[in-house]
Amino acid sequence: MATTAESSRDLAYRGRGRGRGIRTIPEGLTGPLRRPNVNVGNEESRQTLEEVTRRMQLATMETIEEDATQVINMVRNYSVTGKDLQEVASKFYKVTLDNSKYGIVAAELAKRMANFEVEGAKFRNLILKLLQSDFIKRDVLRRDSMNQWLGFVTFLIELLAVLRTQSGDILKALLKPSFVSLTELLTSTDDTLLAEEELEHCVGVLKRRGQFLQEQDTASMECLMKALRDKILDVQTSAYGRCLLLELLEMSCRGWGLSDDIKEYYKETITRH
Template identity: 30%
Template sequence: MAAVGRGRGRGRGLLARDLPQEAQTRPGDSASGDSKATENGVEVKKEEPGMSRQDSILELQHVLDSLTLDVSDQELNNLYQLAESASSNDSDIKHVTEQVYSKFTSDREYAKTGAFICEKLAALEVNGTKFRSLLLSMIQADYKDKDNLRSKSVSKFLNILSFMCQIFGTLRTAGGEVFKPLVSPLYECFNMILDSDHSDNDEFECLNEQLQSIGRDLEQSDRDKMEQMMVKIRSKVIRNGSSQQARCTLLEIIESYCRGWKDLSNDVTRFYCDTMMDILTD
């Protein structure tokens, strides 16, 4: 069953947090002369004037490793400054993109957070080499290798698929449209899970999570492919070969689809939670 609200929206809780004025810091400000600040209890180091490229790379990795699921605007600005400082040439910006990509394809819980950070870094460019283009190239390379990735590690495959979904759901072209080149790859990855007789419950759970997040945009991009996929999902629910847990998860997808991908009501969500708990404890 999809985790309700997981990773949806940047900085959950930030709007509700009312910090005293003296506790708020801006880049370059420090009440004590120290260059350190905290966000959500995690130390965030500001970029020092004159920080070297290598220091910026190391500090960027430190910040990435210290991230929580909630990312504030200050943390986003800090990350952008570090990435910019670390990207003095084509090779550097490629390394920075690899750092970011590696971080957010290592754990699918961070897919949404990673997409917001990539949205912030999308404007980064050095000598005509763009962070956005490098990022999409890395996604494309892993998509082309999806069969091999999935055969070696289902977990790694789902991490990459989740990140790809969230990039699709978050980043937009200059005209405000979704990245159309990602539409067919996403459908192919979803169909790979549905077509296999060996897909596990975690794959169906990931399918549910991501469709509840990007289903509307994906359907609007290609309604025929969505309808074809729903036929497969209905067949999976009916077939005896699917586990009770898989059928419960797939039924939730169908219900979300029939509701136009609107958030399920609390009562419906509670029904799926209770049903899944019964299945798991039976």
């Protein structure tokens, strides 16, 4: 497994290079997502940060295009300066980490807001910088808040899956940190309940993005699957944990898909534990 220092350097590298755009812009929005010149003194119709945050939290995958358009318009209205956009990015990031289930929606919103820029501050770069900082100190994040640690892993991997450069490539600097984070979830040896919570989360993420991750880095996925098999054989792994891992292992062996009867078998088996 890669060392923390190596992983940190990889993620830190993400700020260099070309090709920082995205391919998808919500329907109805044309041209670069830059804040137009406004009268800073006119505060009457300006959105508040709380209003922008609440609207972000209401977004769903079912209505993501409409939600993203409304959120971007509100962010345009609020972000008069680069500092304002930094506040939006920080608030958005905190909300995302506080709720790991929101990470999927948050990544889609971030993709659509990626090129929004005010006074040289670009939304994508602000978010990536926050991710970089938390990855470097992920041991502290995990110790202080298991919920935020799980939210971080979800958001990191979902961003890797949906965010693209102008040339259509993934952000490769996020790839190694994603595998490092998943491995740490899988191999946790802390308190039994916390370790099981991390294991559950790892399985859930891999069920959703395992095929994508394998396509991006076969060697790293093979290492992760070896760690998974070792975890199954570990005497410290509960019967419940083994069932989760066995289902995931079979899923990966079958090309990341299971028939309904196999799913039902594992569901009944896991329920008994």
